[in-house]
Amino acid sequence: MSGKNYHVAVVGATGAVGQQMIKTLEERDFPISTLTLLSSSRSAGKKVTFKGQELTVKEANPEAFEGVQLALFSAGGSVSKALAPEAVKHGAIVVDNTSAFRMDPEVPLVVPEVNEGDLNDHKGIIANPNCSTIQMVAALEPLKQTYGLSKIIVSTYQAVSGAGANAVTEMKEQSQAVLNGENYEPQILPVKGDKKHYPIAFNAIPQIDVFEENGFTYEEMKMINETKKIMHDAELHVAATCVRLPIETGHAESVYVEIGQEDVSVEDVKALLKNAPGVTLKDDPANQVYPMPVDAVGKSDVFVGRIRKDLNQKNGFHMWIVSDNLLKGAAWNSVQIAESLAALNILK
Numbered sequence: 001m002s003g004k005n006y007h008v009a010v011v012g013a014t015g016a017v018g019q020q021m022i023k024t025l026e027e028r029d030f031p032i033s034t035l036t037l038l039s040s041s042r043s044a045g046k047k048v049t050f051k052g053q054e055l056t057v058k059e060a061n062p063e064a065f066e067g068v069q070l071a072l073f074s075a076g077g078s079v080s081k082a083l084a085p086e087a088v089k090h091g092a093i094v095v096d097n098t099s100a101f102r103m104d105p106e107v108p109l110v111v112p113e114v115n116e117g118d119l120n121d122h123k124g125i126i127a128n129p130n131c132s133t134i135q136m137v138a139a140l141e142p143l144k145q146t147y148g149l150s151k152i153i154v155s156t157y158q159a160v161s162g163a164g165a166n167a168v169t170e171m172k173e174q175s176q177a178v179l180n181g182e183n184y185e186p187q188i189l190p191v192k193g194d195k196k197h198y199p200i201a202f203n204a205i206p207q208i209d210v211f212e213e214n215g216f217t218y219e220e221m222k223m224i225n226e227t228k229k230i231m232h233d234a235e236l237h238v239a240a241t242c243v244r245l246p247i248e249t250g251h252a253e254s255v256y257v258e259i260g261q262e263d264v265s266v267e268d269v270k271a272l273l274k275n276a277p278g279v280t281l282k283d284d285p286a287n288q289v290y291p292m293p294v295d296a297v298g299k300s301d302v303f304v305g306r307i308r309k310d311l312n313q314k315n316g317f318h319m320w321i322v323s324d325n326l327l328k329g330a331a332w333n334s335v336q337i338a339e340s341l342a343a344l345n346i347l348k
């Protein structure tokens with residue numbers, strides 16, 4: 001890095017992702033001169049500790065970005081839409097972890113292992129992709145680079161923390177109620193504000209985010225559209241089914257891919273992923289070694305295992321991809337983008 005220190009703001013500082021952002025900035029020792037913590041008026045006034053210092057969270061408004069050079073946003077799409085342009089007006093570069101700007105052609109959508117170079121095209125705002133998309137493209141980019149990639153079919157097994165801290169509380173209280181034989185009326189999942197709510201405890205819900213007219217959910221369409229944008233391939237065939245499971249943290253994905261060559265072996269794919277940046281290969285079926293959410297929690301890598309060649313399709317492979325949805329899926333990818341911005345001298 002350049003040896004400079006930056007005035008950094010975290011917007012949504014008290015949320016599930018915001019908390020992880022602050023922790024990650026601390027752990028990575030990101031060069032910070034001032035850290036400004038911002039939130040909705042509801043959470044303003046709360047205290048958060050950063051590097052042993054107690055900081056007071058302030059209400060996010062346009063004036064709060066005075067002097068800020070880098071702003072990490074994770075307070076929901078409407079906050080980003082209202083305030084990210086204000087932060088840019090004050091001279092900040094914004095890394096936005098909501099879906100507000102991801103598909104805007106003017107906004108780079110970045111997973112550093114895949115398309116770090118897109119950061120050079122930024123006009124103030126950089127988007128952090130959807131958690132499920134990030135871990136998938138990080139694992140598949142090496143295959144695309146080496147063999148080409150024509151098709152992805154993914155089913156997700158997503159953790160509740162992606163839907164926020166309140167959803168996690170709902171899952172825990174509901175699980176306890178079920179065990180106690182008590183009644184518990186679901187109020188948040190599958191989607192806060194949608195017409196119906198269903199229990200997540202001891203269940204699997206095939207709805208994450210709202211339904212679109214084509215029958216896919218918005219979460220599924222995010223995976224489809226964001227993957228094409230990050231991988232720079234509008235022709236790539238992508239289909240997704242997104243499912244919520246009663247897991248606190250760590251998304252898992254069953255992924256089927258078709259690559260551009262037929263003579264590739266499982267050993268070839270393993271060798272490739274073993275050396276891939278940000279990826280840890282965990283694939284030894286003889287010893288029952290494979291990735292699981294409980295092992296991925298708190299780790300920044302994307303874990304890949306269960307790699308098999310399809311029995312009929314010569315260029316088809318199956319695999320299982322797991323990562324901490326709050327880290328590589330959100331906070332760590334955002335801080336990693338910030339590190340890239342500093343290293344590339346885009347952040348001055």
Ligand code: L14
Binds near residue numbers: 097130160209
């Ligand atoms: O698009 O409910 O960044 O788990 C990813 C997690 C939307 C909500 C995004 C969830 C979010 C989603």
